[in-house]
Amino acid sequence: MRVTGRYESTGVAGEAVRAFIPLPLPPSSPPLVIDAALAEGIRRAEESLRLLNLAGAMVPDVGWFVYAFVRKEAVVSSQIEGTQATLVDLLAWEAEPSPGAPIERDVEEVCNHLDAITWARAELARDDGIPLSVRLLHEAHRRLMSGARGADKNPGQPRRTQNWIGGARPSLAAFVPPPPHLVPDLLSDLEKYLHVQDDLSPIVRAALVHVQFETIHPYLDGNGRLGRLLVSLMLEAWGLLQHPLLYLSLHFKRHRSTYYELLTGVRERGEWEAWVRFFLDGVIAIADEAATTARDLFAQTSADQARVLAGKGTSVKALRLLALLPRHPMVTIPRAATLLSTSMPTATKAIQTLVDEGVLQETSGRKRDRTFAYGRYLELLRVGTDLPPEVPPAT
Helix, strand or coil, X not given: CCCCXXXXXXXXXXXXXXXXXXXXXXXXXXXXXXXXXXXXXXXXXXXXXXXXXHHHHCCCCCHHHHHHHHHHHHHHHHHHCCCCCCHXXXXXXXHCCCCCCCCHHHHHHHHHHHHHHHHHHHHHHCCCCCCCCHHHHHHHHHHHCCCCCCCCCCCCCCCCCCCCECCCCHHHCCECCCCHHHHHHHHHHHHHHHCXXXXXXHHHHHHXXXXXXXXXXXXCCCHHHHHHHHHHHHHHHCCCCCCCCCCCHHHHHHCHXXXXXXXXXXXXXXXHHHHHHHHHHHHHHHHHHHHHHHHHHHHHHHHHHHHHXXXXXXXXXXXXXXXXXXXXXXXXXXXXHHHHCCCHHHHHHHHHHHHHCCCEEECCCCCCCCEEEEHHHHHHHCCCCCCCCCCCCCC
C-alpha cells in the first residue's frame, strides 16, 4: 500500500482528532503506475479534449458556448455543495433579478462562481496578470465567497482554525484536514508542483492537484467549489483547452458517492490510480457530451435562423435579437429593448415575431413583466443541471 501522508494529533472543539497531512506531489514510494489501460485512458481523454476544442472552433462565435458552459459548470459545482439553484434559475435571474426571492442566496453563490472564474481567466490571459498560483486561488476564493453564505469565514485567507469534513462532531468526522499551521507550507508545495515539468500528462497532473487541494482543504468554506474551478483553470492554462468548455463537475455530480469514496481511497490507501481512471473517464464522457451539445446548439440556432428569415413578419430587430439569444436565452421586453438599443414597442414586436416563429416561449404566465425563454436551446443546454424531484413522504 502506498503511503500518501502522515497523521498528527490535534484538538478541535474540545476533542482530540488525527489530522491528515499529505505528502507533496507527485505520488512516490511507489510512483504513479501508468499501465496500458491507464495510458489508453490518457490518450482518449486528450483526443476528446482535442475534439471539444475543434467543436468550439467550428462555430461563428465560441463565446456562445463559453457563456453557456461556464454557467453550467458553476451551477452543477454549486449543486454538489447543496445549492438549490438550477441553470434556468440562474438565467432567469440574469434576465430579471428578483431581490428577496427564496432562491436569491443560492443564485448569488452561483454568480460568485462566475465572477471568480471570469476574473481568474482574465488574470491568466494578461501578460502582467497573476499566474496560476496560491495568490490567484486566494483572490478567486475572495470573489467566490463575497456576500454569500460563507462571507464571514475569512474569504481569500487560508484558515487559522482546524476544520473537519462530515460528522456532527470532530470525533465523528469522515476526514480531518491538516492543522492550520501547516496549511501555508502545504499550499506552497502545491504551487511548486503547478509549475514543475514532469513526465506525466497535464490531464493526470490536474487530477492529482485536485485531490491534493481538497485534502489540504485550505479555507473554512468553499474548498470543493474552488477545487473544481481550479481544474478548469489548469486545463486552460496548460493548453489542453482553448476555452473553458468542459463542465467536469457534472461527472462528479452524477457519481457523487464514487467521487468522495475515491478521494478517501487516495488519502487512506494511496489509491491514486483508481482516482486518475475516474477523472479520465469524466474528462472523456463530459468532453464528448459537451462537443455533441455544442454541435446540437449550433444546429438549433441555424435552423431557427432559417425559419425566422423565411417568416413573413421578420424584421431586422427580430433577427438581431435571435442572434443575441445564445448569450441571453431568457429575456424580458425591457431587457430586449436594452440589448437592441431600441424602444419598448419595437422590442415587443421583435419578441412577438420570435414567439410566432416558435423560437421564444413565454414562461412567466403573467400579463405584465413577462419572461420569454429560448425553449429548444435551453432544453439542450440544461441537461444535468436540474435538481432531482422531491420524494413525497410516506403515508
